[in-house]
Structure formats: structure tokens, C-alpha cells
Amino acid sequence: xxxxxxxxxxxxxxxxWAEKALRSGADAIxxxxxxxxxxxxxxxxxxxxxGSIGRLRSLxxxxxxxxxxxxxxxxxxxxxxxxxxVPGLDVxxxxxxxxxxxxxxxxxxxxxxxxxxxxxGLEYIVPVETVKxxxxxxxxxxxxxxxxxMIGPTAEHADIAREVGFEWTPxxxxxxxxxxxxxxxxxxxxxxxxxxxxxxxxxxxGLETFARQGRRLGFRGMIAIHPSHVPVLNSVFSxxxxxxxxxxxxxxxxxxxxxxxxxxxxxxxxxxxxxxxxKALLWLESARAHQESREESREESREExxxxxxx
Numbered sequence: 001x002x003x004x005x006x007x008x009x010x011x012x013x014x015x016x017w018a019e020k021a022l023r024s025g026a027d028a029i030x031x032x033x034x035x036x037x038x039x040x041x042x043x044x045x046x047x048x049x050x051g052s053i054g055r056l057r058s059l060x061x062x063x064x065x066x067x068x069x070x071x072x073x074x075x076x077x078x079x080x081x082x083x084x085x086v087p088g089l090d091v092x093x094x095x096x097x098x099x100x101x102x103x104x105x106x107x108x109x110x111x112x113x114x115x116x117x118x119x120x121g122l123e124y125i126v127p128v129e130t131v132k133x134x135x136x137x138x139x140x141x142x143x144x145x146x147x148x149x150m151i152g153p154t155a156e157h158a159d160i161a162r163e164v165g166f167e168w169t170p171x172x173x174x175x176x177x178x179x180x181x182x183x184x185x186x187x188x189x190x191x192x193x194x195x196x197x198x199x200x201x202x203x204x205x206g207l208e209t210f211a212r213q214g215r216r217l218g219f220r221g222m223i224a225i226h227p228s229h230v231p232v233l234n235s236v237f238s239x240x241x242x243x244x245x246x247x248x249x250x251x252x253x254x255x256x257x258x259x260x261x262x263x264x265x266x267x268x269x270x271x272x273x274x275x276x277x278x279k280a281l282l283w284l285e286s287a288r289a290h291q292e293s294r295e296e297s298r299e300e301s302r303e304e305x306x307x308x309x310x311x
Contacts (some may be wrong), residue, residue, distance in 0.1 A: 001091075001123050001148025001192045003289055004028045004064055005237035008224045011036040012067070013045035018052040019059070024227035025234060028064030029056065030093050030125075033080050034071070040077065042076060046083040058087030066091030066125065078109055085113040085122070091148070094124045097130040103143035110146065115274060123148035125194070128182050129159040137182050139190035150186050151223060154180030154196035154210075170206050172213060183218050195219040201226045211236040239287035247280040254280075 009025035010017045012033045021029045031049045033042065049067055056065055067084045069092060070076035081092070094106050103124070110122060124147045134153075141150055153160035154175050156168040166174040170235055179195060186193035195214035198207040207229055211222050215236055222233050250267055253275040257265040264273040 002027070002064060003192055003286065004149075004194075004219055005221045005223065006164075006224055006229055006230045006233035007064075007066075007125070007194065008227065009036070009068070010229055011045075011144050013037050013041050014051070015048050015052050015055070018056060021227060022056055022060055024062060024230040025226075026063065026224065026230045027221070027234070028091065029189065030066040030068050030091070031084075032068045033076075033084070034068050034095055042070070043079075046080060049084050050086050053084065053088045056166055063147060066092045066093050068093035068095060071096030077106070081113045085110070085117045085119050087117075087119055089119060089122060092122055092124050094126055096129060097140055098130055099136050100139040100143035103140060103147060106142050107146060112268055122146065125151065125268060126150045127151040127196075128153050128178070129163075131163050134160075134178055137185040138188060141185040141191055147189070147191060149192035149194050149221075150182050151194045151196055152182040152214075152219065154179065154198075156199045158196075160251040170210065176217075179214075179217065179219075185267050187218070192221065193219045194221045194223060197223040197225050199225070201228070204228065204232055208232050208236060239283075242285060244284070247283050250280045251277060251284065 004027040006026045007028045007030060008021050008024060009030045009032055010021045012031040018029065031043055031052055033049060035046045036184060053065055053067075056063060066090055067080070067089065067183055068083070069080035073096060082279065084180055092106070092110065094103075097106070103126075114120060116121060124144070126140060126147055126149070128134055128150060137150065141147060150174070154172060155161060160178065161168060164178070168174065172179075183193050185191075195211075195217075198210055200206060211233055212261050214222060229269060246268070250272060253265060253267045254272060254274075257263075264271065270276075276285065
């Protein structure tokens with residue numbers, strides 16, 4: 001999965017909001033068919049989301065586009081996927097997964113509708129929302145090649161808070177264990193590790209502090225529910241020039257020392273050895289992957305623009 005830094009949710013039955021979300025600069029936009037859509041508007045929302053996918057893709061080839069469908073227990077998932085699995089879609093945000101077999105049930109539906117609708121390569125973002133999902137998160141992460149990312153839960157008022165019964169704090173210690181379980185599952189399966197949302201819309205300082213804590217733990221992106229949160233998340237989860245310089249310098253210093261027959265050295269006041277070198281290589285690879293992902297998408301956008309101009 002592309003290393004999305006910011007993933008912004010938009011109610012699926014409000015198409016105008018989707019185009020506004022695009023202007024936020026989010027790496028990915030999730031068009032919601034679940035909690036934000038009233039029961040009586042579910043059917044109309046599917047058609048609206050299918051139209052939004054096409055419009056968003058025509059406006060921006062770089063943005064990731066996903067849909068949060070209704071969970072399997074609602075018996076609406078198949079109808080959702082039937083209508084919204086269309087060209088331009090990248091991600092299915094698959095809620096209420098609690099065990100590996102739930103992932104396989106999604107696979108069965110998605111295999112059918114991809115084939116029928118001429119779509120390929122869809123991946124899942126899996127939110128961890130229940131106690132059973134926490135307990136089974138490693139199995140869920142490895143259940144299917146389609147699982148590209150999982151989310152460590154943090155929400156103040158969402159399902160996980162109700163199920164676990166924790167009392168939310170801005171510092172997030174009450175969800176540290178839950179998030180850490182998911183983070184380790186992601187690392188074990190090679191998935192993109194995301195941390196959950198910050199519900200306090202106007203507290204951008206709190207958001208930045210929480211996002212930086214998530215990055216220090218090992219998460220590489222975060223969910224957003226308001227466009228004002230996107231620039232903060234993009235900044236926090238991007239490699240700074242100073243960080244790139246630091247790790248490139250570490251790699252060069254270690255390789256030079258290794259050629260001279262030394263496996264350990266002093267670098268900018270730090271003792272470093274092969275473990276530090278390996279971490280620096282991995283960090284630079286991750287930073288490079290994000291940059292290349294954005295550049296490839298921009299190039300695709302330019303090519304499509306040229307094709308349109310030539311018609």
C-alpha cells in the first residue's frame with residue numbers, strides 16, 4: 001500500500017464535500033457509507049459515491065481514493081461493493097473485522113465485483129475496533145494479500161472506547177497497549193501502520209502532539225475527520241531535510257568505516273554500529289518510497305492531461 005500520511009473521511013452522501021476534501025491536500029480520501037450516512041440514505045449514497053470516485057480521479061491522479069462500506073453483519077456490504085467498485089477506486093476501508101475469516105469473506109465479495117466491474121488491485125485498510133479484533137490483529141494482518149494497512153485505535157467516543165471502557169486522555173496512555181498490539185501486527189506482516197483519529201477539531205496543537213507521539217511509536221500515518229487536520233498530519237509524517245541529511249550521513253559514515261575495517265564508530269556524538277546502519281537504510285527507504293509514490297502519481301496525472309489535450 002502507498003504510504004499515506006493523511007487519510008481524510010468524507011460522508012459519502014455529500015459529493016460537494018468530497019471535492020473540498022481534495023483541496024485539503026490529503027494523501028487519501030475515504031468516502032463513507034457507514035456511520036456518517038443515515039439509514040434512509042444508504043442506497044442514494046452508493047450512487048453518489050460511485051460518481052464521486054470518477055470525479056475525484058479525473059481531478060487528481062495522485063490522491064488515494066477509498067470507500068468505507070457497511071460491515072458484514074449489516075448485510076449491506078455486498079450491495080455497497082456492487083456499486084462502488086469502479087475504476088479509480090484504490091482502497092476498501094473494511095470495518096468491524098474481528099477475525100481472519102472475516103477478511104476472507106470480504107475477499108470473496110471483492111474478487112467477484114472486481115472481476116465483474118473491470119477493477120484490479122484493491123487493498124484493505126482495516127480499523128481495529130473491538131476487543132476480539134485486538135486479540136486477533138496479527139491473524140487479521142496476515143489473512144490476505146489485500147490487507148495493506150491497519151489502524152491502531154485511539155478514538156475518544158468510537159466503538160473501541162465503548163468496548164474496552166477506557167477513559168480518554170490527550171496523552172493516549174489508555175490506548176498505548178492497544179495501539180502497540182496493532183503496530184506489531186503491521187510490522188510482522190509488512191503493512192502500513194496507521195494511528196487513529198483526533199476528534200477535537202479545533203485543537204490543532206493537541207493533534208500535532210498526538211501525531212508526533214504516534215510517529216515516535218512507529219506509525220507512519222493517521223486518520224483525519226476534518227480538512228484542517230491534513231496539513232498537520234502531512235507535516236508530522238513527512239521526512240524533514242534535516243532527518244534525511246542525518247540518516248544519509250550515518251549511512252555514508254558507517255560504510256566508510258566498514259571499508260576501513262571497523263564495525264563501530266562515533267557519528268555526531270553517537271556510538272553507531274551495524275544495527276544503526278540497518279535502521280538508517282530502512283528509514284531512508286521508507287522516506288524514499290513516499291516521495292516516489294507522489295512523484296509517480298504526479299507523472300501519471302501529467303500524462304493523462306497531455307492525452308486529453310491531444311484528443
